[in-house]
Amino acid sequence: MRRVDYVIWYVDSLSESVRFYCDIIGLEVRIEGRGYVEFAMENLKLSLFERSKLPELIGQSPGTAPCGEIGFRVSDVDTTAESLRALGVTPLTGPVDRPWGERTMHIADPDGNIVEFAQKIPRPSH
Structure with a gap:
C-alpha cells in the first residue's frame, strides 16, 4: 500500500x-x-x-482536532500568506524556511485541523 x-x-x-x-x-x-x-x-x-x-x-465519535495536517504544495508560500492574510486568516506559523528543503506556513481550519502550505526550496548545506 x-x-x-x-x-x-x-x-x-x-x-x-x-x-x-x-x-x-x-x-x-x-x-x-x-x-x-x-x-x-x-x-x-x-x-x-x-x-x-x-x-x-x-x-463512535472521533477524537478532537488537531489530529494531523493536510499539506498543499504551492509555488510561492509568501504570496499565499499575503493572500490568506488579506482574507483575514492568521497563520499559526511561517512562512519559514525548513531544514528539509521547504518554506512552509500553517493555518487552522474551523475545526482546528492543520493546513500546511509548502514551497520547495534548496536545502541548506552544512
Whole structure:
C-alpha cells in the first residue's frame, strides 16, 4: 500500500468548513450529500464529513482536532500568506524556511485541523 486514495476531515459545521475550504483554500466541491462533501482534486480525494453523523458511519465519535495536517504544495508560500492574510486568516506559523528543503506556513481550519502550505526550496548545506 503506497498510494493514499483519500483524506476525510470530521467537522462540526459542514457548511462553515465547506466555506473555508472553498473561499480560503480555493477548492471546488465535486460531490455533496448526506453530511459529506468531496472536493475536486487531481491527485486524491479530500472530503469533509459531518461529525454528528459519525456514530452511524463508524459506531463512535472521533477524537478532537488537531489530529494531523493536510499539506498543499504551492509555488510561492509568501504570496499565499499575503493572500490568506488579506482574507483575514492568521497563520499559526511561517512562512519559514525548513531544514528539509521547504518554506512552509500553517493555518487552522474551523475545526482546528492543520493546513500546511509548502514551497520547495534548496536545502541548506552544512
